[in-house]
Amino acid sequence: MKILVCISHVPDTTSKINFTDNDSKFDTNGVQFVINPNDEFGLTRAMWFKEKQGASVDVINVGGTDTEPTLRKALAIGADAAIRINTEAKDGYQVAKELAKVAKDGSYDLVIAGRESIDYNGAMVPGMLATLLDANFVTNCIKLEIEGTKATASREIDGGKETVTTSLPLVVGGQKGLVNESDLRIPNMRGIMMARKKPLTVLEPTTTINETTSVKFEKPEPKGNVKLVDADNLDELVSLLHNEAKVI
Amino acid sequence: MTKQKNMSVLVYTESEKGKFKKTALEVASYAKAVANQLGTTVTAISVNANDTAELGKYGVDKILNVSDSSLEAFNAKSYAAVIVQAAKQVDAKAVIVSSSADSKYLAPILAVNLDAGYASNVVEVPSTTSPFTVKRTAFTNKAFNLTTINTPIKIVGVSNNSFGLVEANGNASTEDFSPVLPNTEVNIESIDKASDKVTIADAEIVVSAGRGMKGPENWGMIEELAEVLGAATACSKPVSDLGWRPHAEHVGQTGKPVASNLYIAIGISGAIQHLAGINASKVKVVVNTDPEAPFFKAADYGVVGDAFEVVPQLIEKLKAFKASNT
Numbered sequence A: 001m002k003i004l005v006c007i008s009h010v011p012d013t014t015s016k017i018n019f020t021d022n023d024s025k026f027d028t029n030g031v032q033f034v035i036n037p038n039d040e041f042g043l044t045r046a047m048w049f050k051e052k053q054g055a056s057v058d059v060i061n062v063g064g065t066d067t068e069p070t071l072r073k074a075l076a077i078g079a080d081a082a083i084r085i086n087t088e089a090k091d092g093y094q095v096a097k098e099l100a101k102v103a104k105d106g107s108y109d110l111v112i113a114g115r116e117s118i119d120y121n122g123a124m125v126p127g128m129l130a131t132l133l134d135a136n137f138v139t140n141c142i143k144l145e146i147e148g149t150k151a152t153a154s155r156e157i158d159g160g161k162e163t164v165t166t167s168l169p170l171v172v173g174g175q176k177g178l179v180n181e182s183d184l185r186i187p188n189m190r191g192i193m194m195a196r197k198k199p200l201t202v203l204e205p206t207t208t209i210n211e212t213t214s215v216k217f218e219k220p221e222p223k224g225n226v227k228l229v230d231a232d233n234l235d236e237l238v239s240l241l242h243n244e245a246k247v248i
Numbered sequence B: 001m002t003k004q005k006n007m008s009v010l011v012y013t014e015s016e017k018g019k020f021k022k023t024a025l026e027v028a029s030y031a032k033a034v035a036n037q038l039g040t041t042v043t044a045i046s047v048n049a050n051d052t053a054e055l056g057k058y059g060v061d062k063i064l065n066v067s068d069s070s071l072e073a074f075n076a077k078s079y080a081a082v083i084v085q086a087a088k089q090v091d092a093k094a095v096i097v098s099s100s101a102d103s104k105y106l107a108p109i110l111a112v113n114l115d116a117g118y119a120s121n122v123v124e125v126p127s128t129t130s131p132f133t134v135k136r137t138a139f140t141n142k143a144f145n146l147t148t149i150n151t152p153i154k155i156v157g158v159s160n161n162s163f164g165l166v167e168a169n170g171n172a173s174t175e176d177f178s179p180v181l182p183n184t185e186v187n188i189e190s191i192d193k194a195s196d197k198v199t200i201a202d203a204e205i206v207v208s209a210g211r212g213m214k215g216p217e218n219w220g221m222i223e224e225l226a227e228v229l230g231a232a233t234a235c236s237k238p239v240s241d242l243g244w245r246p247h248a249e250h251v252g253q254t255g256k257p258v259a260s261n262l263y264i265a266i267g268i269s270g271a272i273q274h275l276a277g278i279n280a281s282k283v284k285v286v287v288n289t290d291p292e293a294p295f296f297k298a299a300d301y302g303v304v305g306d307a308f309e310v311v312p313q314l315i316e317k318l319k320a321f322k323a324s325n326t
């Protein structure tokens, strides 16, 4: 089984979010980048398929040279090879088109992406990719088993979960649950040394059209101060929620 | 803009067991606002819905209703195919969907099949329609992004609870619609879902509790508070990691997003990753013993106090309030 894991390079969850260039660009100053948490669950599940079922695992990112340390980290965790498509994509559609080309050319059986990235939260790359490839597709995936070409997957739905059977080729939008949190791996010294020797291929982009354009960013209005209510005076809280906030 | 005969704004109105979900009425309201901007009408596409006329109250002019037992269970590819065919039939210039798990599943499929740009998590009506520019949340609610959709057909995913329900005095006509369904190779084996509970996605009020509750045996009062308020229950990440509550209740950056009208956080410290996921809620209340807990900086109302004392009292007060308000 040939697996391709899509890795988004995103600011660490504790990052302060600021913008530059007239609020048109994310300010990367002082920001630590990590593997998108949803993708990390997918990568870890892919490592299981590699170790238990002999799958090969390649990782891919659409981005500039600055994303290479994140790809190297995925190699240090255990992926076999990395691919970087050398463009700063303008939207999820463009990312999906670039990924689709590589996935098709490489005849991957299984593509694992994250259900969404924690920076743009588009939640569109896996579904677009699956549709462009005419592959089966399960998103919000919290469990994945593969036997031969048959797959069993669970997805989180509003209020519960759903289990489906399907087959390869398959695209999955992964998230927490795909593996246990305690199974996530921190690269060790040996992994980091080996990662330096693993191939990282840079491909040039093949698409340019943009279905959407980012115009600018805004930050939410600063919040007013909290109104404290005495623990012995909860009638006041009920009254505030009813009369002032009008939510009950 | 002049009214063009065939063009319409198409809205996908989700239903469950024949009844429209609240988000369906919200996206219908949103679609009406967009149709007003474009000078056109609203067509809804619904699958196996019973009382379709209800949509008229939210500005829908026409409903294409599909009645097909093979669509009883949701299937993203089939449902997307239904919507694509409806979009073609009414020459849709904009297709509006919600942010439910199912709508987010099918929207990217729609985008590719309609060759359309898609903006998800949109929180306002377009600021301009030419270019078609919408405001969406980004960086898990830590920022907004203004995005222009450049394609002839635009797909907008409306963030739950961002627009609300807007009633209109309309009448909607219903037509049967029989699309061609594709073959799908994703087959449902089982669905595991508490049918008697409000889901986090649909709830107007969410009662959420954290590690401050000490253990799963103490959740009785959280459930009771939720019941009094007609709220959904949620929890912080460690609570689901510890197995005190099901994973489906985990909210935050790596869990489910929450955009309720009221979010009540009990014994939750307010870590940045938790707040990121729930910040879109309109009014936030925190109950915490520690006045220095970061949640107080993000909340609108706060009670410094012990949950084990505050929650039972609050339940009594709310019951009294409900009794005197009905």
Ligand SMILES: Cc1cc2nc3c(=O)[nH]c(=O)nc-3n(C[C@H](O)[C@H](O)[C@H](O)COP(=O)(O)OP(=O)(O)OC[C@H]3O[C@@H](n4cnc5c(N)ncnc54)[C@H](O)[C@@H]3O)c2cc1C
Residues within 6 Å of the ligand: A013, A037, B209, B210, B211, B212, B213, B235, B236, B237, B238, B239, B250, B251, B252, B253, B254, B255, B266, B267, B268, B269, B270, B271, B272, B273, B274, B277, B287, B288, B289, B290, B293, B305, B306, B307, B308
């Ligand atoms: C990559 C990453 C992603 C993450 N994603 C998420 C996420 O999606 N969602 C999420 O929730 N977390 C997430 N976290 C974890 C987050 O950083 C916090 O650890 C977590 O939110 C803390 O949960 P908590 O508030 O329940 O527990 P704690 O931080 O332990 O807080 C418990 C609180 O309860 C209060 N308390 C104690 N006793 C009482 C009492 N009797 N009455 C009232 N209050 C009491 C305490 O004062 C304290 O403030 C993530 C972390 C990382 C690194």
